Amino acid sequence: MLDAFVLDRAAILDRLGGDAEIYTMMLEMFLQDVDANCETLGAALAAGETAVLQREAHTVKGLLATFSDDDGAAEAFAIEQNVKRGELSGLNDAVAGLQARLREVAGVLKAELENAG
Amino acid sequence: MNTVLIIDDSDINLTLIKALVNKLGECNPVLFDNPLKALEWCREHVPDLVIVDYMMPDMDGLKFISAFRALHGRNEIPVLMVTANDQKDVRYDALLGGANDFLTKPIDRIEFSARARNMLSLRQGQRFLADRAEHLAELVEERTSEIRDREKELIFRMSRAAEFRDPETGAHIQRMAHYSQIIALGYGLDAKAQKLILEAAPMHDVGKIGIPDIILLKPGKLTTEEFEIMKGHARLGYELLKESRSETIRAGAEVAISHHEKYDGSGYPNGLVGKKIPVFGRIVAVADVFDALTSERPYKKAWSMEDACKFLEDGRGTHFDPLCVEAFLAGWDQVLDISQRFKDEAAPKI
Numbered sequence: 001m002l003d004a005f006v007l008d009r010a011a012i013l014d015r016l017g018g019d020a021e022i023y024t025m026m027l028e029m030f031l032q033d034v035d036a037n038c039e040t041l042g043a044a045l046a047a048g049e050t051a052v053l054q055r056e057a058h059t060v061k062g063l064l065a066t067f068s069d070d071d072g073a074a075e076a077f078a079i080e081q082n083v084k085r086g087e088l089s090g091l092n093d094a095v096a097g098l099q100a101r102l103r104e105v106a107g108v109l110k111a112e113l114e115n116a117g
Numbered sequence: 118m119n120t121v122l123i124i125d126d127s128d129i130n131l132t133l134i135k136a137l138v139n140k141l142g143e144c145n146p147v148l149f150d151n152p153l154k155a156l157e158w159c160r161e162h163v164p165d166l167v168i169v170d171y172m173m174p175d176m177d178g179l180k181f182i183s184a185f186r187a188l189h190g191r192n193e194i195p196v197l198m199v200t201a202n203d204q205k206d207v208r209y210d211a212l213l214g215g216a217n218d219f220l221t222k223p224i225d226r227i228e229f230s231a232r233a234r235n236m237l238s239l240r241q242g243q244r245f246l247a248d249r250a251e252h253l254a255e256l257v258e259e260r261t262s263e264i265r266d267r268e269k270e271l272i273f274r275m276s277r278a279a280e281f282r283d284p285e286t287g288a289h290i291q292r293m294a295h296y297s298q299i300i301a302l303g304y305g306l307d308a309k310a311q312k313l314i315l316e317a318a319p320m321h322d323v324g325k326i327g328i329p330d331i332i333l334l335k336p337g338k339l340t341t342e343e344f345e346i347m348k349g350h351a352r353l354g355y356e357l358l359k360e361s362r363s364e365t366i367r368a369g370a371e372v373a374i375s376h377h378e379k380y381d382g383s384g385y386p387n388g389l390v391g392k393k394i395p396v397f398g399r400i401v402a403v404a405d406v407f408d409a410l411t412s413e414r415p416y417k418k419a420w421s422m423e424d425a426c427k428f429l430e431d432g433r434g435t436h437f438d439p440l441c442v443e444a445f446l447a448g449w450d451q452v453l454d455i456s457q458r459f460k461d462e463a464a465p466k467i
Contacts, residue, residue, distance in 0.1 A: 017226030022136045029129040058172045059127050062201065066129070066223040077201075 002071045002097075005105050007112055011068045024116060027109045030063060034106045037063070038099045045095045053095075054083040060098060064105065072101040119144045119237050122164035124155045124181065125199065126173040130224075134168055134199075137229050141237070152176040156184055159191065165240045166233065167196040168220065171207055179207070179214050186215040193243050195236035199224070268363060269316055276319035279326050289408055291459040294318040296404035297397075299451050303444025304400065313368050318401050320369030321376045324354025336416060348385045351377050368397060376401040381435045391438075399438040403429060403445050406436075407452075412461065422456070 009023075016022050037060055044053035061076035079094050121138045123146055125131045131148050138146040147164065149155035152173055167185065171178040178198050185191050198216040200207050208219055217239070218232050277287050297318040301311040325333060328350050332343045339347055354373025358366050374386065375398025382390035384402075410425040420428070426446065433439040445452065 015223060015225045017140075017230070019136075019140070019226065022133065022226075025136065026129060026133060029132055033127075033129060052174075055172055055174060058201075062127065062222045063129060065201075066133075068223075 002075065002101060005069055005072065005101070005108055007108050008068045009112070012066075015068075024113070026066065027113045030067065030109055031106055031113070033063075034102050038102055041095050041099055045091060050083050050086075050088070053091075054080050057083065057098070060102065064101070067105060067109065069101075069105055072098070072105060075101060119165040119240070120162070121146050121166045121168065121233075122149070122155060122159070123147065123168045124149045124152050124173070124178075125168075125170040126150050127170070130170065130199070130222075133224060134229075137224070137226055138168075138233065140226070141230060141233055144237075152178075152181040156181065159185055159188055163190060164194060166236050167194060168199065168233070169196065170199045171201075171204065171211070178216075179210055182211065182215045195239050197232060197236055268365065272316060272365065272369065273319055276321075276323055279323045288459040288461045289412060290319040292455055293321070293401070293404040293408045295455045295459070296407060296445065296452060297400050299448035299455075300400045300403055300441050300444045303447045304396070304440055306396070313365060314372075314397055314400060316365045317368035317372050317397065318404065320354065320358060320366070321372045321401050321405060322350060322354065323357060323369070324350035324352065324373055326357070327353040348377070351375075351386050371395050372397050372401050374398070376405055378402070379436045380438050383435075394438070399441050400444075403437050403441045406432075407445065411456065422453070 013020065013023055016026075037056065040056045041053065041060070044050075044056060057076045057080040061073045061080060064072035064076060075094070075098050079091065079098060082088070082091065082094070121141075121144050123131060123134045123138065125134065128150065131150060135146045135148055138144045147158070147162075149158065152169070153175055155169075156176075167182075169178045169181050173181075176184070178200075182196055182198065185194075185196070192215075195217045196215060197218050197220050198208075198211045199220045199222060200211070201222050211219070217236060220229060220232060273287075273290065276290050294315050298311050298315040301314045306314070328347060332339065332346055335343065351374050355370045358370035358373060361367050361370070375389070375395045378384035378387065378389045378394040378398055379402075380391055380394070380399070382388050384394075407425050407429060410420040410428060411422060413419040429437060429442045429445065433442050
């Protein structure tokens with residue numbers, strides 16, 4: 001079980017050179033895409049499309065890293081690597097966990113956006 | 118304005134990189150979420166910087182870079198590849214495949230700006246060098262053209278120097294050179310050879326410089342001994358010109374030594390027969406004799422064009438190469454035009 005996601009606004013803003021405009025835009029885009037990310041993960045797993053699953057896990061890893069969610073990114077990375085090596089056992093739980101993490105992060109980011117607005 | 122091509126299948130990354138590129142200033146970002154479509158775009162456009170993600174459907178970043186580099190003129194364009202820190206093997210492959218540098222996910226604005234600016238500076242340097250090379254090439258062409266013009270003028274003036282010593286005129290040189298060009302065209306020589314003979318033909322009699330005045334300017338008929346000396350002008354001209362580094366002057370040497378050869382072997386100085394006579398010599402023989410016949414000299418009236426033509430026709434296969442006569446007559450309209458364009462001026466005073 002991962003630790004709860006805590007938004008490190010300062011770290012993200014620091015990486016973006018303090019640009020609040022880009023920061024806000026990224027929050028919006030994450031929220032806009034997160035359902036599609038979850039759906040792609042689930043559909044690829046159900047259909048046994050390992051190449052798609054590996055690629056989507058890679059994308060999600062990048063997304064979560066963008067918001068300094070190191071734990072979530074590590075979970076996505078583990079899926080990506082397992083699929084790459086052909087180790088498919090336990091993937092159902094791992095993917096479900098990653099989907100849950102994405103929704104959790106989305107909830108925090110949504111609140112952040114509402115507070116900022 | 119720099120055109121920055123960004124390729125990433127993730128909308129959020131595309132948007133983020135676009136925003137960061139806009140912050141660089143003087144950049145026009147062009148976005149693609151599909152590398153194949155980006156490659157199509159690259160066939161028609163040349164970006165100043167490419168930023169490409171590694172992991173994408175249809176075509177990954179490595180394959181994109183390889184295909185991009187294979188396009189003509191895209192070998193030097195800076196390419197930044199976006200990878201995760203853990204993808205060391207991918208980075209090695211990308212470097213070998215033509216990436217110039219990397220951006221690490223998650224993207225950091227400071228790092229992004231520094232690397233992107235470095236790449237754009239590289240591109241600016243490339244453009245500067247390319248512009249400079251083009252400018253230098255233009256300068257060289259300009260200077261070479263000046264030298265060529267000077268060479269042409271010197272050849273003409275040198276040829277005239279020889280002609281000043283006998284009753285022939287500058288107009289004779291112009292006419293016989295242009296007649297030679299017409300024959301070269303009709304004979305089937307290529308454009309370069311046609312130009313070469315136009316420039317080399319004026320040198321045909323340059324060896325007359327070495328003939329004593331008493332013979333060269335003698336108003337009456339030459340004795341056998343005098344004629345033998347006079348014939349020496351062909352070889353003298355050749356000796357004068359033969360070792361030049363200029364292709365035109367070397368062609369002039371060939372014309373000088375061969376323009377008095379006759380097709381049946383009765384000419385001088387070497388008594389060459391038929392195709393053994395260099396083609397430039399065979400051509401100039403027709404042009405020179407025709408113009409000499411149709412020009413007035415102190416010791417003779419000008420022949421009519423028709424009589425001169427008949428002389429050429431009668432000399433086919435004996436004096437002249439039949440193909441050269443045929444080529445000359447085939448360009449008759451141009452011959453008439455040239456004879457009108459280059460009229461004899463007053464005889465030069467020595």
